[in-house]
Amino acid sequence: MHMENPFRNRGIIYSCYTKISRESENFIPEHIFTYIESGSLQINDGHKVYILKAGDFAFYVKNRLAKFTKQPTEQGGEYKSLSVMMDEQMLLKLKGTFKQQAAPEPESVIHLDANPLYKSYAQSLIAYINTEEQPSERLLDVKVQEIALLLLETKPEFANILFDFSEPGKIDLKDFMLRNFNFNVGLERFAYLTGRSLSTFKRDFEKLFGKSPSKWLQQKRLDEAYRLISRERKKPSDVYIEVGFENLSHFSFAFKKAFGTSPSQLSEAS
Structure with missing residues (x-):
C-alpha cells in the first residue's frame, strides 16, 4: 500500500493511493459524503457489496460496519477520493430548520445521482486542498456544513438520516x-x-x-x-x-x- 500526501483536517479527507488498499478499521463513525475522483472503491457491509467508480458520488450511513477496498486505475494509475464527515455537533445546529418523517432503515451506502451541484462542490473543495496555502479550519468547517445543506436541499428525505441521533438499540x-x-x-x-x-x-x-x-x-x-x-x-x-x-x-x-x-x-x- 502506498499513499501520497493525504489531506486530513476537520473531517475532510482527500487521499491518493498508487497501490490497492484495504482499510484496517471497519467502522463508519459519522455520516460521510464521498466522491471518487479516479480508480474504484469496493464496499462490503456484510450484507451487500457496493462498487463505486470514477465520477461516482455516495453517502455512507454512520454506525455501520464496512470493508473498503481502494483500487487504482490500471497501468500505474491512481486512486483518488474525497470524503467529508458530518459530525453530530454540526448537524445538531442545522436540525431545527428541517422536518423529519418516519422512514425505513437505509442501506449502508447510498448512491447519489450525478448532480452537477455535487460535482461543483467536490471540485471547489479539491481546489482549496491543492493550493499551496492550506485552507483555514474556518473555511473547512463551512464546506462541511455546505455539503450537509446541499444534501438536504437536493434530497429532503435525508433529514431522516442526518438528524437521527439515537444510539443503536439492544439487538440479538x-x-x-x-x-x-x-x-x-x-x-x-x-x-x-x-x-x-x-x-x-x-x-x-x-x-x-x-x-x-x-x-x-x-x-x-x-x-x-x-x-x-x-x-x-x-x-x-x-x-x-x-x-x-x-x-x-x-x-x-x-x-x-x-x-x-x-x-x-x-x-x-x-
Missing part, C-alpha cells in the same frame, strides 16, 4: 456476531453496535458462547481462514484481511499455533 447478540465476526473492530465497537456497555457485552457474550469475546473471535476467524485456504484455495495474503486480522505476521503465528501448520503450508498442500 448471537446473530450479530455470527454475521460480523470478520470485521476488524474492537470490542467497544461491537458492544456499541449491539446496544450494550462493554461490561454487559462481555457478560452476555460469555453466557451465549461459553468463552470470552477475544478468544471466540480469534478462533472463529482462524476456522474461517482455514476453510477459505483449504477449500476455496484463497491466498493467505488475501485471507487474513478477509477474516478480520490486523496483519499477516500475527495471523500466521496464531494460525500455526492453532492448527500446527502455517497458512502457506496449508495453501501449498491444498
Whole structure:
C-alpha cells in the first residue's frame, strides 16, 4: 500500500493511493459524503457489496460496519477520493430548520445521482486542498456544513438520516456476531453496535458462547481462514484481511499455533 500526501483536517479527507488498499478499521463513525475522483472503491457491509467508480458520488450511513477496498486505475494509475464527515455537533445546529418523517432503515451506502451541484462542490473543495496555502479550519468547517445543506436541499428525505441521533438499540447478540465476526473492530465497537456497555457485552457474550469475546473471535476467524485456504484455495495474503486480522505476521503465528501448520503450508498442500 502506498499513499501520497493525504489531506486530513476537520473531517475532510482527500487521499491518493498508487497501490490497492484495504482499510484496517471497519467502522463508519459519522455520516460521510464521498466522491471518487479516479480508480474504484469496493464496499462490503456484510450484507451487500457496493462498487463505486470514477465520477461516482455516495453517502455512507454512520454506525455501520464496512470493508473498503481502494483500487487504482490500471497501468500505474491512481486512486483518488474525497470524503467529508458530518459530525453530530454540526448537524445538531442545522436540525431545527428541517422536518423529519418516519422512514425505513437505509442501506449502508447510498448512491447519489450525478448532480452537477455535487460535482461543483467536490471540485471547489479539491481546489482549496491543492493550493499551496492550506485552507483555514474556518473555511473547512463551512464546506462541511455546505455539503450537509446541499444534501438536504437536493434530497429532503435525508433529514431522516442526518438528524437521527439515537444510539443503536439492544439487538440479538448471537446473530450479530455470527454475521460480523470478520470485521476488524474492537470490542467497544461491537458492544456499541449491539446496544450494550462493554461490561454487559462481555457478560452476555460469555453466557451465549461459553468463552470470552477475544478468544471466540480469534478462533472463529482462524476456522474461517482455514476453510477459505483449504477449500476455496484463497491466498493467505488475501485471507487474513478477509477474516478480520490486523496483519499477516500475527495471523500466521496464531494460525500455526492453532492448527500446527502455517497458512502457506496449508495453501501449498491444498
